[in-house]
Amino acid sequence: EAEVAQSPRYKITEKSQAVAFWCDPISGHATLYWYRQILGQGPELLVQFQDESVVDDSQLPKDRFSAERLKGVDSTLKIQPAELGDSAMYLCASSLLAGAYEQYFGPGTRLTVT
Amino acid sequence: AQSVTQPDIHITVSEGASLELRCNYSYGATPYLFWYVQSPGQGLQLLLKYFSGDTLVQGIKGFEAEFKRSQSSFNLRKPSVHWSDAAEYFCASRKALNAGNMLTFGGGTRLMVKP
Numbered sequence: 001e002a003e004v005a006q007s008p009r010y011k012i013t014e015k016s017q018a019v020a021f022w023c024d025p026i027s028g029h030a031t032l033y034w035y036r037q038i039l040g041q042g043p044e045l046l047v048q049f050q051d052e053s054v055v056d057d058s059q060l061p062k063d064r065f066s067a068e069r070l071k072g073v074d075s076t077l078k079i080q081p082a083e084l085g086d087s088a089m090y091l092c093a094s095s096l097l098a099g100a101y102e103q104y105f106g107p108g109t110r111l112t113v114t
Numbered sequence: 115a116q117s118v119t120q121p122d123i124h125i126t127v128s129e130g131a132s133l134e135l136r137c138n139y140s141y142g143a144t145p146y147l148f149w150y151v152q153s154p155g156q157g158l159q160l161l162l163k164y165f166s167g168d169t170l171v172q173g174i175k176g177f178e179a180e181f182k183r184s185q186s187s188f189n190l191r192k193p194s195v196h197w198s199d200a201a202e203y204f205c206a207s208r209k210a211l212n213a214g215n216m217l218t219f220g221g222g223t224r225l226m227v228k229p
Contacts, residue, residue: 004157033216042118042204042219043158056216091157103217105150105157 002026004106006092012112018080021109025074025094031055033103034067034077035091043091049075082113116141118207120220127195128228135190135223137179137205145207147188148217149179152202161203164188175199200227 005024013019025032030051035043046065047057051072060067064083069075079086089110093103119138127133139145146165150158162173169181179190188205205220 040123040222042206042221043217044219045216048216093157102160102163105159107155107157110155 006106016081020078023092029094031095033093037089118220126226133192148206150204
C-alpha cells in the first residue's frame, strides 16, 4: 500500500540552528500539505502545495520557515533559525486533488529544539 | 471562522464497554466533517467522513459517527472498545472541497482502555 514518507523521524537541534524535513507524497498526488502539531493539540496547516505552486501559506512564519516543492513531487520544509517554540511534530499529508476527500498522512518528524 | 471543539481531553473506558467521543463545530453552513485516529508517534489515519446524506456514517475499525445539525455535533461512537483502540482521536472540519480549503482540527481526545 502506498504511503507518505517522511524523514527524519526524529530530530534534535539547538536553537538558532537550521533544520530541514523531507516529505515524499504518494505517487500521483498533486496536493501536498505540511502541518505542525504541538504536543497535546491538533495539527495546524502551515502550507499547502498544488503541484509545485503554493496554494496557502498564510499560517507559515515566513521570517524563519520556508517550504518548497520544486518538481511538484517531494517537498522540503526548512526552519532557520530554530527556536524553542518550534518543538513539535511536523506532519506531511497528500491528496490526489485539492478537492479530494481524503488526506493521507505520513508518520511525522518529531522536532526537539534545545 | 470555523472551529472544532472536542470537550474531553482524556477519556478512560474499560475494554468491551461502549465509547462516545464528542465533537462540536462552529460554521454557518454544513461543513465537511472527519474523524482521524493517531497512535503514539504516528501520523493520522482517517476513520470516517461526512459530506451529506445519511447522518449516520460508518467507518473503519467498527467506528460510526452521527451528524446532528441541531446540536452542531459529530460524535464518534463504538459499541465495544478493544485495547488496540487506545490512541488520540481528532475531529476535523472543512468548509468545502475546493482548492485552498484546509482541514481545521479539534484539540484531540486521548482514549485510554482499561483491561
